[in-house]
Each structure stands twice: as C-alpha cells, then as structure tokens.
Amino acid sequence: MIVYRCTDSAESVFTAVYRAYQEKRNHEETFVSLTDDPVLFAEDVPVKPDPEKAQKVVNTLVRRFGEDDYVHLCMALASDQEDRAQAVYRTVVDGLGRKCPRGHLFDNLANDYVHRAFALARGVSREAERQKQFLRFQELESGLMYARIGPKNNVMAFIMPHFADRLPIVNFAVHDEKHSLFGIHPAGGQWYLLQGEGVEGPIRLQLSQEEGEYQELFRQLCRSITIDQRKNWKLQRNMLPLRFREYMVEFDSGDKVSSCTSWPRSGLRRE
C-alpha cells in the first residue's frame, strides 16, 4: 500500500495524482492523504507540489471531463472534509478508467468515491450560493465596501467572480474570518486573493455616515414585509440557518448591531 502525503492545496493533490499514474500504482491500494495519520503496513510518499505536473493533470482533466466537471472537482477539493483528496483521486481514476464522455464524470453515483466527491462538491457549491445570498457589504469611511464571512468550506474563489461581475466599478473586499483569507477587488480591475498569517482585518470598522441609515432602513423593510398571520420562524430558520446571521446586518449579532427588535429571541428557540 502506498500513501501519498499531500499538503492542503489543489496543486499538491494533482501532483500526487500525476505521480500515482507515473509510478504505475495499483489504484485500489493507493491513497492520497492530507493528514499525517499513520496507516498500517503502508509506505508513505511525501509529495512536493510541482506546478508543471499539476498543470498537466489539470489540462487532462479539462480535456477529458470538460470545464464544468473540472470546476466541480476543484469545489470538492475546497471542502473542509479530510477525505476530499482521496475522493477526488479515485473519481479521476474512475472517470479515466471508464473513458467517460465530457460532462459525465459524476454520473456513476453507484461508485462510493464518485458519490463522495459529488457530495463534497455539492456541499461547497451550496455554501457558495448561500454566501452569494447572505453576504452583506458595509460601506467604510474610505468608501470601501467591506464584508465579513465565516464559511465552513473555502468558498472565496467561487464567490469572488460573481461579485466582481456584479460590482465592477466598486472597490470591495471580502474577509473570510475562518480561513483568514481576503478577496480584494479594486474598481475596474481584476480581483485577487490575499492570504497569510500577517494579514489582518481592520480592527475597528469605521463605517461611513449613511451606512447606519441604510442598515436601519433595511431592518425596517424586513420587519414590515413580514405578514403576521403567516409567521413561521421554523421555515425562516430552514431557509436562513442561524450560523449566517452573525454576519448579516438585519439580525442581532451581539455587540455589533443591537437595534433590531422585531426578531424575537423566543422565535429562534425550538417551538
């Protein structure tokens, strides 16, 4: 048994896939792992990310499976589950092995690895959609639009194109607090990612003058649009899980915003 030990990056995983094929491994007995957990009777092979090899794998994936399925594989790799590398590796093996036509990589859901990769990609894609829905920009004094998010998966790369397309003439920054990652978009320019230990968000947000007014107006809109005879907190919670509300201006989020009174605390409890 062979275990390829990768670091947490798509490049590293794709390099491992390349090496598994280059070294003609038996795929049934080969694993790609992102952790250092020891495996009994297995030979550990550390993988050094190699941009050239990874690029070759990417080219093959795009050529054989099509752009969409390649993006889905990347989404599966952006998940926070530990078995993502193995699922992606074996999905690729399955797809190449049965010579699947473009756009049909995830058809074979009866295969456990394909299903796992499919489920991971679906999870990430859903979370990215959720962030597109619930992300809230706040205008800072400098005119910059600033948003905080706290997603489980690393979805930044999948939401930035959406906002860059939507707000091309706006300076904005999205701060992923869980992964200490910034997505930055300068007005009229290309967006880019910023990551690192030294990078920190603004310590105290200096909001612009109108920001508070518009937040209050929106809170009021949310209040008055509710039809009392149809109140259904459970449905609201299904559609808008509590973990997103910390980052949303229309909900009480502890110290940050406190003037939203129409969302009764009792409503959030289980009825």
Next chain:
Amino acid sequence: MEYLVAGGKESLAEKLQVLTDAAKYDVACTSSGVERKGNGKSIGNCVAAGICHSFSGDGRCISLLKILLTNECIFDCKYCRNRRSNDIPRATFTPEEICTLTMEFYRRNYIEGLFLSSGIIRDPTFTMELLCRTLALLRNKYRFNGYVHVKAIPGADPEVIERTGYLADRMSVNLELPTAEGLRTLAPNKHRRSILTPMRQIQNGIQANRNDLALYRHAPRFVAGGQSTQVIVGATPESDYQIINVAEGLYQKFGLKRVFYSAFVNVTGDKSLPALPGGPPLLREHRLYQADWLLRFYGFRAEELLDEKHPFFNIMLDPKEDWALRHLDQFPVEINRAPLEVLLRVPGVGVKSAQRIVAARRSASLSFRDLKKIGVVLKRALYFITCSGRMMYPVKMEEDYIVRNLTSEKDRVQFGSDGMSYRQLSLFDNGEFTRSVTVEEQLQAAVGQL
C-alpha cells in the same frame, strides 16, 4: 409630472414603512429567469436561478425591494388593503427616492433588484407612465443593470406598457380571482378582459422580441424574464380544480412563467369576505404549489390530478401520492429500466433524482442503497418501485395499506432487516440492555469487576 398628493412631508423611513407594508401581500418576489452578465461599466447583473437575499419572519424570501410607488388608489377592491374606502396612512415615493434606495441596497447585497407596483392614481395610463419613467430613470441615469419586476396596470395604454417592457425583466398582471364572477363581486373596478388584454399584449411582445433577437443579436430585450400572475386562494368559493385549470390555461395559452397562489388574508374585515378564524389557508396554498410544480416539471395535466368528482386536493397526501394511489395498476416501476417520464411520476422521486437515476444506471445497476445516495425519498418511494425486480420490503399493493403507511407519523414497515433504517441506531437497541440490572452485577460494578 405633478402627482404628489401630500407634498412628501414624511421621512424616507416612514414612506418605506407604509409602502412595503402595502406591497407585502403581493407574492411574487422572484428574481429568476434572466441570465445577464455585468457590462463592466455599471452596477448589476442577473443570475438565471435568482438569488434570495434574506428571509422574513414568515419564511418568505426577500429577493427584491418590494414597494409600491404610491398606495393612493382610486379603486375599491374589497380584498385590498389599499382600497379607496380604507382609512390607512398614505405615502408616495418620488422616482429619485426609489432609485437611491435600490442602488444603495443593491450595492450592499441586500437585494437582487426592484419590484415596483403602484396603486392607481388618476387613471391606469397615468400610473403606468409614472412607473415607466421611474424605471427609465433607474436604468438610464443610475445605470442599474440588475433585476426589475414591474406590474402592468390593467387598462393602461398598450403603448406605455410596451415602453415599460423594454426596461423591465419581468412583468406581471394579477388575475387575483380565478373566475370572472369572483372578480365582479369583489373587484368592481376590474374586469377579466382588462386583465387579460395586457397579459396577451406582453405575451405577443415577448414572442415578437424572440423573432427580433434571432435576427439581431443585440436587439433590446422585451420582458426577458417572462411574465407571471397571482391568484388569491380562499377569498371566493372556487375549487382547487377550477384554480388549477385556470393555471394550466395560463401556462399553455398565455405562455406565463409562473402563477403564484396567495392564501387569502383578511386585512380589510369586509363583510362579503370569509372570516377565516383558523388563519389563512396555508395548507391549501401549499398543495396548489405542489400541483403547479407537477404541471410544469413533471408532465402532469390538470385533469389527471383532479376532476369534477374530486375538486379538492387531499389534505393528508401530496398530489403526486394521491395520483399514484389512484393508479396503482401502473406500479411498481422498475428503477433500472423505466423511462424518465415514468420515473418522474413516482412519489419521492424529484426531477434531479430522476435525471441522476437515468445517468447512473448507464454504468451500474442500481440498488436501494444507491437510490438513497442519489437523493430519492425512499420513505415515500418504496411502495412504488422495484430495483432489479425486487421491492425493498414485502409490501402489499393495496390502496388502504399504502395510505395507512404513508400518512402515519412513524414508518410502519419493519425497517432494519437489511441494515437500512430511518432512525438513528442507538447503543441501547441491543436486546441485552432491555433487561434490568441484577444485584450480582451491581456488586460487580461496585468493586470494579465489571
């Protein structure tokens, strides 16, 4: 154009309060149907699937800034909160206020666009002209490229409606009451013909625009997201069968994208309206939406779901289960062979899972375990399907038996026989734990031998 009745003394917040309150009974808050990339120079794009940005306390989505231009109205429709004879605070937005609100909310990702409706001031054409001018301001001066849904006012000049159509992504004319008779009693100023005329006009406009677009790729788009309408459920004595037939007619003859159903909420307290002490008929509304989906995505026809003898939907069962139980001769269906249209008619199988089944069975024969992974709701489907010729459990193909099992709180069939169960397995499911502890064991435990 001078139209402000009460000189605009209220603050923006007060106006927003009054005018969202007045617009909230309109159901349509979708932002779907149009895929439009940003143009790099102005703010906004559209996503075909639509995006909901928040959910209000009643669980409905907040996708668009849903407001009225004004809640002044010359009409006196009995079901409507904004009718002439109702004594409520009135307010009117200026076009600039609407544009600023839309842009500022949009920039902060609060909304996906604007939903603009209005009470009737002076006459329908004048009101429509105001809506059109507001949209023109938003699109041309504020250069808003996001989603706009606007109401077509029944009885307005067709020329104004056409101009508005080029500025909006979706237009809607509310049918409100499914039959002409209901309309006559509750909305004396509206006539069925005046509602259907703009609807037909928009339909023809969309069709003509489609031909233009085939010829000239960059021709301006007319109501790209199609049109929708709304029907109030429970204000008049129409049956579900009548409503669903009307909806089917609208989909087929008027090419509508959506028909919305709105459970009637008695906000006016008019004596000719039902009192509804148990709250609005939400379950009925839910069943109508389920049937609506069956019409649009599952290939059902209205007369298959209901008929003169059964004019109302079953309270206990959803429309698809109900249909399947009345057609047990067509079941069980073999998952590995049945065509897509047949799979779509199986309760517990949705459009996505049916498509996945068809794709997955090319490479492997599917078992019940695979179906669960694919997303089929086996709790409902198991009575109607076989995998490789076998049913999941031995079940009787008998209407009473299946109804009893489908409607029960707990799953009646003995699960767990093949390791699959809908209940979380507990440590104490082991028979060893059900007997009581003996004195001997207590002693052993006390001295650490156990």
